[in-house]
Amino acid sequence: MLHALEILPHQRNQGLGKWMMRRAAFWARENGATHMSVACTQDNPGANALYTSLSMTLVGKYHYRKRSEAPNMTAKQPTALDLPMVDPLPAPIQKYFDICADKLGLIPNVLQAYAFDIDKLNAFTALYNDLMLSDSGLSKLEREMIAVAVSSINKCFYCLTAHGQAVRALSGDPKLGEMMVMNWRAADLDARQTAMLAFAEKMTVESHKIVEADREGLRAVGFSDRDIWDIANVAGFYNMTNRVASATDMRPNDEYHAQSR
Amino acid sequence: MLHALEILPHQRNQGLGKWMMRRAAFWARENGATHMSVACTQDNPGANALYTSLSMTLVGKYHYRKRSEAPNMTAKQPTALDLPMVDPLPAPIQKYFDICADKLGLIPNVLQAYAFDIDKLNAFTALYNDLMLSDSGLSKLEREMIAVAVSSINKCFYCLTAHGQAVRALSGDPKLGEMMVMNWRAADLDARQTAMLAFAEKMTVESHKIVEADREGLRAVGFSDRDIWDIANVAGFYNMTNRVASATDMRPNDEYHAQSR
Amino acid sequence: MLHALEILPHQRNQGLGKWMMRRAAFWARENGATHMSVACTQDNPGANALYTSLSMTLVGKYHYRKRSEAPNMTAKQPTALDLPMVDPLPAPIQKYFDICADKLGLIPNVLQAYAFDIDKLNAFTALYNDLMLSDSGLSKLEREMIAVAVSSINKCFYCLTAHGQAVRALSGDPKLGEMMVMNWRAADLDARQTAMLAFAEKMTVESHKIVEADREGLRAVGFSDRDIWDIANVAGFYNMTNRVASATDMRPNDEYHAQSR
Amino acid sequence: MLHALEILPHQRNQGLGKWMMRRAAFWARENGATHMSVACTQDNPGANALYTSLSMTLVGKYHYRKRSEAPNMTAKQPTALDLPMVDPLPAPIQKYFDICADKLGLIPNVLQAYAFDIDKLNAFTALYNDLMLSDSGLSKLEREMIAVAVSSINKCFYCLTAHGQAVRALSGDPKLGEMMVMNWRAADLDARQTAMLAFAEKMTVESHKIVEADREGLRAVGFSDRDIWDIANVAGFYNMTNRVASATDMRPNDEYHAQSR
Amino acid sequence: MLHALEILPHQRNQGLGKWMMRRAAFWARENGATHMSVACTQDNPGANALYTSLSMTLVGKYHYRKRSEAPNMTAKQPTALDLPMVDPLPAPIQKYFDICADKLGLIPNVLQAYAFDIDKLNAFTALYNDLMLSDSGLSKLEREMIAVAVSSINKCFYCLTAHGQAVRALSGDPKLGEMMVMNWRAADLDARQTAMLAFAEKMTVESHKIVEADREGLRAVGFSDRDIWDIANVAGFYNMTNRVASATDMRPNDEYHAQSR
């Protein structure tokens, strides 16, 4: 796409714009593009005429994000997207956030990121809470270990920061948190946890090769079918959130870095 | 792990069990194992004594799934895990399933799979419905195209079958569904959809390399920041479900294959 | 390469062309190019003088494909290359095509693609017929299963479409065809066919790691050395045709999509 | 698969065989197997009874290759498969081989390998000769360069040896042959040959990502559509033969190593 | 290799050992092995006779590490190899270690690991000191950033721990250290450092694709040819040490984890 085609006043109406467009088109194609688009303000009749003459059709409209235009946007906006939180927040959400601030000393940025749409926030937190906090044959620490081992493969800065802290906090072992971030095989884990993380790793890198023998391997170290469901869903969940966080440049709260060291 | 160590009667109490265990241990190690475990029935004092003599400790208990033992389990169990549906289903869920059966001619196996735990089913369907059915700058077809393109990379049989059908149905173009399953680049898409699928592909294979320029590329073909959020969350969602389906051997309803051809 | 350098009349002969070329050269280099070339019509002395002044040498000639210029070319041209079929076709080829049209209801596009050169068509069909249709310890269905499993890894739209149809037709099992296209491990195959496809997969993704134990594995499930030869050559063949089809954007006949569903 | 289950005479008929089979089955499953098979001589009723008692079914028959049993087989057998040449060779083939021996000082092992079946040999040589020796916009050296660059990615010992020699011989530049074997980017090639090998490389490692811009890139350095066809088919051919050679452990003639150094 | 073949007394001299060996051989082959070896104590004539009868030849000798046998070995041995430090250390080395202990509060385990051979220790430290501490156009922090970015790709627990701490200490920015460990693209670096790390990354994952344009890219952001040499050698060095540390299970000093947080 071409963003900023400006023709200087004394050169306008001489075909230069058309030439520039064509040249840009060729360059674009050389770089592997198969389509070309321009972004143009609607109140620029000249430019729109030019593009029409080049057989281009309107495919969409957008306007640049200007941080000053977005009333709720601040330097602490949790992602690279201009999606300000609902303001004011509904009472239950505000209360939830207050509890977070009180208990954790922070409101996790992921919650602030989803809070531009309360339905999406609720759907996300419901799934998160069920997976990470409800009853399970996996301890909360084990679920966090899966979270970090998966995030290490996907190199997700948000999740490694937030959940690496969780492993440190829940285990009381800062080194364990570091090992999950850096290379889970460096940790001296028992058979159960080794099998659990190896399965989560296989799910992350080549899920289509999982066969019954992989599930049998989990059963053999003592996991029930319900536990296997939980391992699969926790590992799956971070394969979702890692990608959402990276795709939106979601930033973890700075406070995590120094905690539980 | 070692599953079935049996010593024949006339050879018992001669140390053969111990030798077998040691030999198995060496073989296991040669195949990359770092731990060894056995599965043993609790009412076998001899075997348990053997393992204790080998410095093995109890890490867990399990019993083999026997299909006949599981009252709700049938040949049509939707996954390889023995997690039968809640029986009877709560009224709202039963009603929801009835609507599915009525409208779609089937109850999607993914719903049956989650129905062993109503909280999990509700959390899953809430997120699914928000992402795939609620208002968005992306059409429902576009969201299904993302679903299939992502599933093609992850080679998920469940999702390719179910959502490939959805692309065929929503587009009225069976060939488009096939292209999404086989290689989305084979389709002659416009700039908007090309950029959308290229972004979903990058999220799937190397999300950690996404930078602002990738998001700008989406804005330039007309996607708003809210649209980018939706692309990221739909692509993220199928990176979760693909892995959950493969990890549990979730099977699509056979009806999908012939529909909308 | 630079395709379209135009200097507006009032700006000609001012060195702008030279500057543009240099600037383009730098941009190209920044994008990883190590050489630069231009395409220029021979009857443009000014441009050719410019390029000569920049120490560029003539490396080749070409002209743009214009579909209207190609007498045999139609909207149904089977590849992205302008290589029209020999016209008229030699009698034996015409007869072969007529038989195809009669029996299959179509002339496979791959044959039409090769028909720009009868020697190449004959060499291709001779090899194809020997591999896929002549006597073998592998059934025709098994050979098609290899074709599709290999094509699934290489994501070849042509071969997945044409040979996916063949699996559906030969097996009478549309679902089997879909499984080969989507993920062959999803199919419940016996030991023989599992070993066969695993060998074809290893050939496709890391052939240099094949050792005698891999061949022994095939022998152990009942394949003869002659069968192994056939597996190797069928899997090899689709590793050729997948790439030729993708490299030339070969398009499958639309009729395949709806057949044998 | 299990190859050699022998029960010592004094231990027979005690269930040990059954136990061994079960234990082997568990081990096999732990290593990822989803099926189990045995190889058993037909005139061993005891063993066949055992396997039947374990619900195993007959899936095939084979016998071990014994080199002494194969009349035509010698230490110079060109592959790891016991597929001796037709003996005597048909006159035209014998004459062709005599010409090879006369002109090249050797009969290429690939021809000897295919000569167990004259139809297969003819199909292979017809395709090879058309691609590598007939008229083309690519020189014979360029076609050999593609052969070696592709074979370097696939690490095929046969093709790197035989065609590396061809590059040395045709170019008169031993170093060029080495560069094609080791890393084609080390060679100081012109734009045309750089584009040609980059295209062959993309075909080899990610053919499904080839788009029209890739073909345009070839046209821009002077390749015609017919030339592109030839590049695609030569690169495709070695993606076949590399894999066939590795799958069958085809051995190059030793003479190649010292030639044209 | 087979480690522990024991035949119970009452079963000896009945051919069972031979049978076990053969069976183990077949299993090994099925798992991809192409050779078989056994480890056997020299003063066991029976076993050695058995192996000789199986046409096995002596390829080496070794004895198991027993930590108690190794006089210098303690729970803090820095690697998984039994290579105790020279004792006593030569005076200059002892002085160097004392300085480390004094200044850093620890003697880096990598130095203790190499101290089993003073020549090797000296060669390693000379190269390390020249690369990381001597004059360079790269700051010490930049060299440590390269160290950690490379180690993150290679997932080396030792180097990520030790050099992650160095980035935190030299930058005074704990978050920067975490970003280098987790995903260097998450850091908001300037053009110079971005280009530097991108080059180090390309060296680490696909060095054979580096061309002059990559070096030009470094020059363009201000790096001299001498600087490029230093980037290449620092990035190269950690591609060595990462692998040596992982291959020997080198363990970082625990003190690093809590430092500079």
Add this chain to the structure above:
Amino acid sequence: MLHALEILPHQRNQGLGKWMMRRAAFWARENGATHMSVACTQDNPGANALYTSLSMTLVGKYHYRKRSEAPNMTAKQPTALDLPMVDPLPAPIQKYFDICADKLGLIPNVLQAYAFDIDKLNAFTALYNDLMLSDSGLSKLEREMIAVAVSSINKCFYCLTAHGQAVRALSGDPKLGEMMVMNWRAADLDARQTAMLAFAEKMTVESHKIVEADREGLRAVGFSDRDIWDIANVAGFYNMTNRVASATDMRPNDEYHAQSR
């Protein structure tokens, strides 16, 4: 980065430069850049003013290499970097080079490359000599085999050429050298050397997955812990030098190609 922004005289001071810069910025961003830089001569006040007006800051200085400016630089410069050898060389180095010339018939280019800084040369040669020439349980040939097998994976033209020659010379078997270059699995190695190269390969491609079982595998074929250290350090060393050679385009001496054939 932008290299060559020239505004023609009659167009200067019209804002064109600014426009060009902005346009270049957009293009750069579309190609994934996150920063932009220019290179500008310091005595061009106009250009520097332009860049300052665009909020760009000075990040570095450099000047183009001109071969004629570098007094020691010749056509035989061993790398793509302009780092001429110290002239005159210190006496011990000159003597060392004379010995090389006398014994080998050449001064290895790698030594000439490092000779721009005598400390770096000494550090490199000390490590090289210790690893490749000092006492070890690995023969010199075995160390060279590791060097070539590692270099084959990394596709390093320099190391494959120089150390491929070394394998040919030390073994007296030209074919063995070719096999190490092309595909080490093609060689018929014994258990010891197979295990050695498999370990070196794992170190090269996925060192973070090495566990104790891998080291045990080496011990079982007769390697001592000291031998394992040597394997690890030799394999590590070539993972360094391969990358340094590729990053600097280091060229092997031409003489190697024809030697020991």
